[in-house]
Amino acid sequence: MPGALLALFFLHAPLLVLALFSFNAGRFTVWEGFSLRWYAEAWQDARLVEAAGNSLLIAAAATAAATAAGTLCAWGLWKRESRVLMLGMSLSLVTPEIVTGVALLALFQWLFRFGGFRLGLHTVILAHASFCLAFVVLVVLARLRTMDAALEEAAMDLGATEWQAFRRVTLPNLLPAVLSAALLAFTISFDDYVITSLVAGVDTETLPMVLYAMARRGGSPVVNAISTAVVFLLGAGILAAEALRKPE
C-alpha cells in the first residue's frame, strides 16, 4: 500500500512541480512568489503564438480527416473483416515513431521529384492524419462491436438503403464514440514531435517543435508556462474523450 502511494506520487509529482513553478515569480528554482508573468511572456512571443496556431490548425485538419476516414473504415470492417487493413493498422500502431517519420520523409522527398512541392503544413497534416487513423478505427470499431448488427438489417428491411441505414440508425448511436475518437486524435496530433519535426520542412513550426528547441537549449520558465497550459488542454480533452467513450 505505501509502495503504491509512492508510485502514484512518482507519477504525478513532476507535472505538479512543473505546474507549480510556472507560477513562480522568480526565474530559477527558488520560489519567489506567485506570478503570471511567464504566461504573459509566452502570450507575447510571436513565434510561440504562430507555432501554437499551426499546431491547432494541423490538429483540426488531421482530426477531421482521420475521424471521417476512420469511422467509415471501422464501419466497413464491422460489416466484414479485412485482414489486410487490420494488418496495415497494426503496423501503423507498432512502428516506432522515428521509423514512421523517416519513412514518410523518404516518401515525400521521392514524390516531390515529380512536382515542385516542398515539405510544409500539408505534409504534416497528411502525416498526422495517417498515424491518427488507427486510433480512430480502434475506438469506433470497439463501440460498433457492442452494437446489434440486426439494427441496420432491420432498417434495410424497412426500405432504407445501406447508406440511409448507416446514417439513420448506426451513426446516431455511434456519435459519442466518434467524438471520443476525434478528441483522442486531436490530442495525439497536437502533441506529436518526432514525426512532425521530420516532415515539417524548414518553414513550418509547431508548438512541440518550439518547446523541444527551447528544452534542448536548457529551458526557461516560459517553457514551464506553455507546458502547463498544454497539459491542461490535453488533459481536459482526454477526460472528455473518456467520458464520451463509456456507453450510457
Added chain:
Amino acid sequence: MGAHLELRNLVKEYPGHTALAGLSLEIREGEFFALLGPSGCGKTTTLRLIAGFEQPTGGEILLRGARLDGLPPWQRNVSTVFQSYALFPHLTVRENIEFGLRYRNGPAARRAVEECVEMLGLGDKLGRFPRQLSGGEKQRVALARSLVLRPDVLLLDEPLSALDPNLRKQVRVELRALQRRVGITFVFVTHDKEEALSLADRIALLRGGRCEQLGTPQELYLRPRTRFAASFLGPVNWIGGVGLRPEATLVRPAPPAGLPALPARVRAALFLGNCLHVEAEVEGGARVLAEVSRFDGTYEPGQPVYVSWRPEDEIRVRE
C-alpha cells in the same frame, strides 16, 4: 391460384459448409407457414435469403412470379421481425413504427399507422423508448413496424423464443389471430415443434439444407415419412419397423380383442399427475414408452402386460 412465394432449388454455400443444398417450396398466399428443423438445418438461412440479407449461390426466389433474388432488401416487399426485434433504441415507439414510411408516400401510409397501432394495442406507448418496454411489447412494436408497410410476406425469426414461457402460450394465440386478421402470408422459423404444430397451416421440416417433409401439422405428426421426421415431431416407439406415438401405445393386462398385441414386462411406471408414463420391455428387447390415462389403472415394475395399438395409428416410414 399459383404459388405466392416460391423457392426453386435454392442453394447456399459458404466456404467450408453448405447451408442449403437445393430447397424447393411453394408457399400459398395468406398462409401461416412454418420452417421447422434443428439448428444448422438451414431454416434461418432460408429466411435471410428471402429477406435479401444474403444472396443464394444457386436457385431462385419468386414472389408472385417475379424474381426476388438479386434485389437488395430495401427493394423487396418482404418484411422481417427479428429474433431480438431490433428496435431502434434512439427512436420512440412511434418513430420506430413510422421508420419505413419515409420510403413510401401517400396518405394511405398515415392510416396504416393508426390501424396497426390500434390492432396491436400500442396506443398508449407511442412516446416510449424501446428500453422502457417489456419483451411482449417490443414484439408488438416490431410487428407494427413491419405490418405498417403492408408487405407481401412477413418473415418471423423464432418469434416466441425470446418470450418467457408463461407469455408464450398467450402470444401464440394472439399471433394466430393477428395473421388471420391481416391476411398476409406469414413465414416463421422455429426449432420448437409445439410452436410449429400450433401456429402453422403447413410446415416444412428441414434437415441438412433440404426439405425432409412438407405438409399440414396433422400430416407431419400422424404420418411422418422418415424416422427423422417422426422423432423430431415427438417421441415415438419403434416396434419391428412400425412406429407408435406414446399416446397411441396401449398397455393392457390382457391382449385386447381384434388388435395386434405383444407380450411385455413393465420396467417403470411414472406418475406425472395428469397421466402415467409406463416403460415396458417387449419380448425381443424393444423398449416402449406408453402414455396411459390415469383412469386406466396402475402398473408396477415387473408386471407382465400386453402392448397393443390400433392399426390406423401405425407410422410406417420409407427408410
Added chain:
Amino acid sequence: MKSRLRTLALAPAAALLAASVGFPFVILAAYAFLSRGAYGGVMPPWTLENWQRLADPLYAGILARSFVVAAVSTALCLVAGFPLALFLARAGRRKNLLLALVMLPFWTSLLVRTYAWMFLLRDTGLVNTILLRAGLTSEPLPLLYNWGAVVLGLVYAHLPFMVLPLYAALERQEPHLLEAAADLGAGEWQAFWRVTLPLAAPGIRAGVLLVFIPCLGAFLIPDLLGGGKTILAGTLIQNQFTASRDWPFGSAVSLALMAAVLVLLWLEVRRRKEPLL
C-alpha cells in the same frame, strides 16, 4: 450481401494506410540497398554496404545497447508496476477513480512530461537546488544527460502501459482463490507466488510487450534526457536522416529496428494464436 458502399467506405483509410505504411516502407527497403550521394541524396549503385556497416561493432553495439536499455526499463516497469496494479485491483469501490488517476498523466504531452524531468534533474533543477540548499552536497549532482536519466524517463513514460494490462489480469482473478490457497495451507507470500503471479502471466506478457517495443524505438526521451551522450537506435536513425545525411544507412537501421519489433510481435501472436487487434 455484396456491398459497393462498404468498399467505398474502406477506400480513404486504405489510401491513407498505403501512403503511410505501404509505400514508405517500400521506399525505405529500396534505399537500404542504395548508396549515399555526394550531397546526401540517394542514388545507385545497389549495395550491401549499409547492412555490412550494421554489423560493425560500433553500430551493432548501439543496437545491442538499445535492447539492453529497453530490457532494463521494462524490468523496472514490471517491478514498480506490479505492486501498483495489485493495489489498484484490490482497491474496492474506488478502483475506477484510482485507475483514472494512474492513467491521467500518461494522456498528457510526452514532451512536457520529459521536460518536467529535465526541470527536476538538471544542474540548476529543483532536486539539485534542494540538495544544495539543504547542505547535502556542495556541488550540483550530474543527474541529467546520462543513462540513468534515460532509463528513469523511459520508466516514467511507460509505467501506465505496464500497469493497465497487469491490472486487467489481476482484477479478473476470483477473490476466493487466495482464500482457497490459505485454506489449503499456503502463507501470504506462497499464495502470491503460486497463485497470483502465475495467473497474472498473460498480463505480464502484454505489459512487457507494450513497454519493451516502444522503449526499443524511443527517440525523444533518450534525446532530451541523454543529451548527446547516449546514442540508441532511435537517435541513430534520426541522426542519419538529418545531420549525417546518410539516408541509405538510416534506412537500413530503421528496417533492422522494424524487423526486431515484428519478430517480437510475431512470437507473441503465434503464442496466443489470435490477431493483435
